[in-house]
Amino acid sequence: MASSSPTVMLRRPAGNLLLGGMVVIVATLVAAARLAGIGRSALAETFVLIFTSIVVEALPFVLLGALVSAGIAVLVPNRAFERLARLPLPLQVPGAALGGLAFPVCECGSVPVARRLISRGMHPAAGLAFMLASPIMNPIVLASTWIAYQGRGLALQMVLGRAGLGLLLAMVAGWAIGGEGARDILRARPDDEHPAPATPTSPGDRIRAFTDHLAADFYFMGKFVVIGSALAAALQAVVPQTLLSGVARTPVLGALALMALAFLLSLCSEADAFVAVSFVQFPIGSQLAFLVFGPVVDAKLAFLYGATFRRRFVVKLVVVAAPIVLAGSLWFEVLMR
Amino acid sequence: MNIDTGRVLRAAVFAAWAIFFAYLRISGDMTRYLGPRTYWVVTFGAVALGGAAIAHVATLRTQTEPRRPTRAEMASVATLLIPIVGVLMIPSAELGALAASRKLSSAGGGEVGAFAPAAPDPDGDISFAEIQYANESEEYAAQAGVVEGTPIRLTGFVTHAADAPGEGFDLTRFYVSCCAADALPFSVRIGPSIGLAPLENDWLEVQGRVARDESGFYVQAQDISEVPEPAVPYLY
Numbered sequence: 150m151a152s153s154s155p156t157v158m159l160r161r162p163a164g165n166l167l168l169g170g171m172v173v174i175v176a177t178l179v180a181a182a183r184l185a186g187i188g189r190s191a192l193a194e195t196f197v198l199i200f201t202s203i204v205v206e207a208l209p210f211v212l213l214g215a216l217v218s219a220g221i222a223v224l225v226p227n228r229a230f231e232r233l234a235r236l237p238l239p240l241q242v243p244g245a246a247l248g249g250l251a252f253p254v255c256e257c258g259s260v261p262v263a264r265r266l267i268s269r270g271m272h273p274a275a276g277l278a279f280m281l282a283s284p285i286m287n288p289i290v291l292a293s294t295w296i297a298y299q300g301r302g303l304a305l306q307m308v309l310g311r312a313g314l315g316l317l318l319a320m321v322a323g324w325a326i327g328g329e330g331a332r333d334i335l336r337a338r339p340d341d342e343h344p345a346p347a348t349p350t351s352p353g354d355r356i357r358a359f360t361d362h363l364a365a366d367f368y369f370m371g372k373f374v375v376i377g378s379a380l381a382a383a384l385q386a387v388v389p390q391t392l393l394s395g396v397a398r399t400p401v402l403g404a405l406a407l408m409a410l411a412f413l414l415s416l417c418s419e420a421d422a423f424v425a426v427s428f429v430q431f432p433i434g435s436q437l438a439f440l441v442f443g444p445v446v447d448a449k450l451a452f453l454y455g456a457t458f459r460r461r462f463v464v465k466l467v468v469v470a471a472p473i474v475l476a477g478s479l480w481f482e483v484l485m486r
Numbered sequence: 487m488n489i490d491t492g493r494v495l496r497a498a499v500f501a502a503w504a505i506f507f508a509y510l511r512i513s514g515d516m517t518r519y520l521g522p523r524t525y526w527v528v529t530f531g532a533v534a535l536g537g538a539a540i541a542h543v544a545t546l547r548t549q550t551e552p553r554r555p556t557r558a559e560m561a562s563v564a565t566l567l568i569p570i571v572g573v574l575m576i577p578s579a580e581l582g583a584l585a586a587s588r589k590l591s592s593a594g595g596g597e598v599g600a601f602a603p604a605a606p607d608p609d610g611d612i613s614f615a616e617i618q619y620a621n622e623s624e625e626y627a628a629q630a631g632v633v634e635g636t637p638i639r640l641t642g643f644v645t646h647a648a649d650a651p652g653e654g655f656d657l658t659r660f661y662v663s664c665c666a667a668d669a670l671p672f673s674v675r676i677g678p679s680i681g682l683a684p685l686e687n688d689w690l691e692v693q694g695r696v697a698r699d700e701s702g703f704y705v706q707a708q709d710i711s712e713v714p715e716p717a718v719p720y721l722y
Contacts, residue, residue: 167560175567175571182575182576187576188575188576188578191584191585192584193579194576194580194581195581195582195584195588197575198580198585199581199666201572201573202666204569205528205665206520206527206664206665206667209507209531210527212538213530213534216534356544360538360541360542363538364496364500368559368563369562371562371565371566372561372565375568375569378569381667385585386584386585386588388588389587414667415667416664416667420663421668
């Protein structure tokens with residue numbers, strides 16, 4: 150109900166009390182942790198450093214994705230999406246996957262954009278193809294792959310292998326998982342119940358609608374990036390990666406091991422090539438598996454997907470992605486020999 | 487005209503993150519978390535999150551009944567602030583011997599080594615990576631000038647500390663590409679010397695000469711001194 154009173158008032162004393170309580174609790178926790186010397190524990194230090202570094206690196210990309218998503222929501226008219234939705238699916242899916250070439254953000258940014266595209270009318274198969282392709286095929290990722298493998302004389306092969314297998318995976322997974330309607334694939338969000346005006350007209354309304362969409366996406370995705378990063382950091386701090394080196398020489402087991410490692414590490418796709426190239430005792434095909442599987446499925450993304458899509462999306466994605474990546478990496482190995 | 491408490495809350499979190507990013511940039515602490523490839527992310531984060539906070543502050547007032555923040559929104563706020571709270575609890579966290587032991591790329595006879603670049607810089611300094619690469623490839627060793635008797639100076643932290651004074655130990659440094667999550671440890675064996683017994687995670691500067699035995703290249707130390715952790719703890 151609109152208030153006619155010009156008086157500025159805070160409506161939520163209970164909320165303010167809660168907020169104040171939170172600040173006091175956090176301040177007490179910080180002081181207690183410092184006094185208890187928690188920072189002297191190597192495990193705690195390793196966890197906090199890796200956790201913070203993943204979040205610090207990922208959060209601006211989440212914001213970038215939320216900015217693009219808010220722009221799509223507020224600035225792109227409905228008729229543009231209606232025209233897009235009328236395109237035949239066999240054209241939408243590869244077109245959307247190739248669209249990843251023009252979207253230079255990693256996986257954290259592509260999820261909110263894909264969600265927005267699907268909710269605005271793009272076919273889910275095409276939206277998923279875009280979401281899965283852009284972290285693998287964007288120019289920054291392909292350039293970093295080139296630079297990382299240049300020293301081994303495999304730059305062109307790895308870039309083509311990564312882009313080709315990534316494109317194939319995105320299209321197949323999009324078709325296989327996104328065949329249903331948007332309502333069947335997207336999880337409803339609380340802010341969906343309070344949408345901003347669909348077509349804000351005044352500049353003030355537009356700014357307000359834009360910031361509403363931006364904040365909704367940032368908050369929603371951001372919290373799952375934080376939770377996923379905590380899991381990835383805990384795995385890095387606790388699990389010795391040398392457990393995997395025993396299977397390094399076997400192509401099939403090597404690929405599976407590096408796919409598991411990619412899930413565990415949750416690296417940004419713009420950096421993972423520099424890590425993959427150091428796994429010299431693993432076959433080159435296994436390294437490709439690491440580079441294609443990681444940007445599509447990892448610990449951090451599992452939380453993001455779980456919150457964005459309906460139940461069992463992650464399971465379906467793993468069931469589709471793992472065999473494609475495994476088979477593709479083995480064929481890459483065959484071709485490289 | 488009412489003030490939307492939900493927007494106040496959101497603006498506060500945006501502002502907290504913007505301040506945190508600005509602090510990382512100004513204090514130089516971003517080098518603890520990121521590599522030079524992604525330093526720009528910190529500047530972008532400070533500016534963009536600051537902009538989002540300002541945009542929220544500018545639209546705090548609403549003509550309609552303000553919507554109360556739900557428990558889920560409060561939980562989101564708390565979750566998003568966890569990393570900042572973590573840094574406040576452990577402000578000077580560093581990757582040390584424990585982190586090195588967890589990483590796949592281990593050095594000096596580890597099970598999985600790093601690949602040697604095809605063409606080392608012949609005029610470049612010899613450091614941790616060059617010694618490790620040299621242990622993998624004779625050709626690389628020759629091109630990089632890693633030969634016995636070469637003078638060398640290394641700064642790193644101790645891993646695989648000596649059991650007794652005078653025994654050898656490993657000196658390690660992390661190489662980072664984008665962030666600490668992709669850090670790879672490179673270690674160099676320091677030969678038995680001078681009766682010292684440095685502890686794990688001690689930062690040392692070692693001066694000596696490159697030597698070689700059946701296990702590969704190592705450094706025969708002539709002088710070892712304890713140093714503080716460098717401002718930039720990683721190599722790139």
